[in-house]
Amino acid sequence: MxxxxxxxxxxxxxxxxxxxxxxxxxxxxxxxxxxxxxxxxxxxxxxxxxxxxxxxxxxxxxxxxxxxxxxxxxxxxxxxxxxxxxxxxxxxxxxxxxxxxxxxxxxxxxxxxxxxxxxxxxxxxxxxxxxxxxxxxxxxxxxxxxxxxxxxxxxxxxxxxxxxxxxxxxxPRLSGHLRELQRFAESDPALRFIPGGSAADMPLSAVAPGSKAGVIGMGLTFYDVVAALTVGRGGRFTESRDGLVYLPSGNEPFLVAGSRSGFPQPARGRNQKPGGFLHRPVFFTEELVRAAAGSERLDMRRHLTPRLMAEVDFVHFTAVLRERSGAATAEEFAARVRAGGGRSIAELARHAVDFGLAGLPGLDFDTLALPFAGRTFADRAAFDKELLAAVDADVREAERGNVDSPVKAGLDVLRSLRWIIRELTDFGGLTPSSHRDDLIDWYAPRSAFLAAGPPLVRLRETRALIEAGVLRVIGPQARFAADAGAGRFTVTSPQVGGAREEVETVIDARIPAVxxxxxxxxxxxxxxxxxxxxxxxxxxxxxxxxxxxxxxxxxxxxxxxxxxxxxxxxxxxxxxxxxxxxxxxxxxxxxxxxxxxxxxxxxxxxxxxxxxxxxxxxxxx
Structure with missing residues (x-):
């Protein structure tokens, strides 16, 4: 040329x-x-x-x-x-x-x-x-x-x-409920609605010290928003005999957070794996999934999810055995499972029984992602007690690590399995209804919530902020609404008695969907x-x-x-x-x-x- x-x-x-x-x-x-x-x-x-x-x-x-x-x-x-x-x-x-x-x-x-x-x-x-x-x-x-x-x-x-x-x-252009919140904020100069996106791009400096701000979502962007409005306002964390403590600067707003789960995104397990480590799947391989589906177009719940959950449970059970009976027993269990080639999911349960794990439940994504589902709490104190206990439990599991903690080890496998899910689902690999209902609406948000969380320090900071009175989690099934009579936004939870807060600002702490x-x-x-x-x-x-x-x-x-x-x-x-x-x-x-x-x-x-x-x-x- x-x-x-x-x-x-x-x-x-x-x-x-x-x-x-x-x-x-x-x-x-x-x-x-x-x-x-x-x-x-x-x-x-x-x-x-x-x-x-x-x-x-x-x-x-x-x-x-x-x-x-x-x-x-x-x-x-x-x-x-x-x-x-x-x-x-x-x-x-x-x-x-x-x-x-x-x-x-x-x-x-x-x-x-x-x-x-x-x-x-x-x-x-x-x-x-x-x-x-x-x-x-x-x-x-x-x-x-x-x-x-x-x-x-x-x-x-x-x-x-x-x-x-x-x-x-x-x-993206706002629509639906978010557009309604934006219009309400535009009707009164005392109110503010901040759309979702990267926290570093949000006009968070406009949130006045001492004001009340509602935060939609408790995923990764939630942690960024909270950090900007606390540490970014001059507050600081310090270690004490009782754990991490937050020392306010006085320039913070009062934050009221809420989400469907009512729980901040769980922490990543402390890394115990060498660089470049990749789980070698047994049950969840492209070949085994396609062989089971035959000539049918793939349906995630029928063809992918059972094998994916078997892979997660395999790692989860192995970690439980390592904890209970030592590394040698765990390695023997893993070797026997691998020897079967993953063709039969039932083999996993049979080997689990042989190694004394009869009755041990596998990891349930819905229970882990929605820990307060179906529960009601009499008042704020009752919910806060359960919330802090659940945060403490997650911190303990994260501190144990992504190999030693059976929960974090099992969930960490989801990150290694992404490339197989891509091979099976990309370019219309799933039926239209399964693509919408199973992959986008069910699996993707749960996988991201449970396996792509923040470093564990963020959970410790969240607890310290709640204890300091700077942050309140409103409860499960959080609702953010415009109250024209009060001239404020309201944040409520139908599962917590008396859970209602009026706020001047609402921050959408979520990355918009594509x-x-x-x-x-x-x-x-x-x-x-x-x-x-x-x-x-x-x-x-x-x-x-x-x-x-x-x-x-x-x-x-x-x-x-x-x-x-x-x-x-x-x-x-x-x-x-x-x-x-x-x-x-x-x-x-x-x-x-x-x-x-x-x-x-x-x-x-x-x-x-x-x-x-x-x-x-x-x-x-």
Whole structure:
């Protein structure tokens, strides 16, 4: 090629950097110049979510030793595409004298690591490759001949041959109950409604000290919001003989939190696993699930869930035996179970009986995720007593670790099984009704709640804040409503006697669900309007909200049902076409599914121009 191959990567976070890293690793073999535009609206190299300027109280929920942004481990040479330190190794180099493998880092620190990767990529680009870093918002993308024209928010236009989009979390248009709360806040200057999203982007400084604020949801964003309004207001935690104690600054609001469960998201177990550890499944494999289903299209509750729960219970039972009878007995049990090859789920129960575990119940997702379901409490004191006892129990299990605690060990397996669930469910692998009811509505929220929680310090902090009178959990089945008569929002729980609080502010501490049709981004609206993007509708029956994409290399599916061959999309916009896309790259050895996806996109971006033709779709529904 005499003219440069012109490429664009829209988005500057981990997905975008992984594509760039693989482009750089492959570019040495390309017979001609390559020009790459890396574009992000906030900070090129780490994006909005991981930007380096955010406060340190926003923590990651994966230990540093499990994360890498390089597609290969370090060697004797410098950090470069294909060979570089894991996040923990880099952290150790920047802060020597401490092993950070099992630490939870501030998000801004991970952003610095991503910038380290970006600098390493640029230093080692072949002479034929030019990289342009652009801080800008892409507001439009249209076809222009065999290529594309990108319009930036300052009016500039960039013409490219191909583009990859890794745009991350969207800011959707509000509807339903949330829109009602927003309208109520707009009717009175004394009220405020803060929509869901990243806590670092929320206008939390506008929440007045001493005021009352309701917090919807008690997941990961809840912990961020609470940290910003407590430690971020000058409060501090200190250890005492009785546990962690919170010392208020006086600048905090009074927080009233609520969710369906009435329980803050459980903590991750203290990490006891070496970097790169991956559970080797026995019962829950793609081959066994498909063999059991035969010619039927997969239904999650019938074909996946029984085997998935058997896998969880296998690890749970093994940990119980290790606790009761020692490592040798646990290893013997595990060996006998593995010898059966996982073909019969009933074998697990039979071996459990043989090893003295008759009657031991398996882990029940509904009970664990909704611990107060069906219960009523006479008053606030009765509920608080049960809540704190449950928090203490979770802290104890988390402190035992993700190997020694039978509960945390079993739940931690869910993280290792994500890739198998992807293989079985991505691209319309489930029937439309099972996709909606079983995967999206039932399994995904329970798995995320139980297996993707915060570091255990967050649970200890939550207890201390409740004891200090700064935080109140209203109770299960929390309801947030507008009370025009009182001129305030109300927060109530029907399961706790007298549980009612009036608040001036409501904060939605949840990450909005993916819905391309509700996305307020000018770029998303333009791509849908031009027919270059379309929503994935499973089986013609279930509009999922996610972007329809082909299988690798992940072309968006146009409104006419054909793939757009010069475009690629990775990450969160494709959620529901694919499963659990909101991850960072894990595995210190580097080569994970995350990297494999990026490499497939990079290879296609660099292919010869005469191969720029559509390929058959490989998407069901």
């Amino acid at each position: 005499s003219a440069p191959a012109r490429l664009a990567i829209v988005g500057g976070g981990p997905r975008a950097l992984s594509i760039l890293e693989r482009l750089a690793a492959r570019a040495a073999g390309v017979p001609g110049p390559v020009e790459i535009h890396l574009i992000d609206a906030v900070q090129v190299g780490c994006g909005r979510i991981w930007r380096t300027g955010q406060p340190d109280w926003y923590l990651m929920n994966t230990v540093a030793g499990e994360i890498t942004a390089f597609s290969g481990p370090p060697d004797t040479g410098p950090a470069r595409p294909g060979a570089g330190p894991s996040f923990a190794q880099w952290w150790d180099m920047t802060e020597p004298g401490h092993d950070h493998a099992n630490d939870y880092a501030p998000r801004g620190l991970y952003g610095r690591y991503l910038l380290f990767l970006l600098d390493a990529i640029e230093r080692h680009l072949p002479p034929s490759v030019t990289l342009h870093r652009l801080v800008a918002t892409v507001t439009d993308l249209r076809k222009e001949g065999e290529g594309y024209c990108l319009t930036l928010d300052d009016g500039r236009e960039i013409r490219v041959d191909r583009a990859a989009l890794a745009t991350g979390h969207a800011r 819905d391309v049709r509700a996305d307020t981004s000018a770029l998303t609206r333009a791509l849908l309007r031009r027919g270059l993007w379309s929503e994935f509708v499973n089986g013609g029956e279930f509009p999922t909200g996610g972007l329809a994409v082909s299988r690798s290399p992940f072309h968006p599916v146009r409104s006419d049902g054909r793939p757009e061959p010069g475009l690629h999309v990775l990450g969160i916009p494709t959620e529901h076409s694919r499963y659990f896309t909101q991850v960072v790259a894990t595995g210190p050895a580097g080569w994970s599914e995350f990297m494999s996806d990026a490499d497939d996109v990079a290879a296609h971006l660099l292919r010869p121009a005469d191969l720029n033709t559509p390929r058959p779709l490989a998407i069901r529904g």
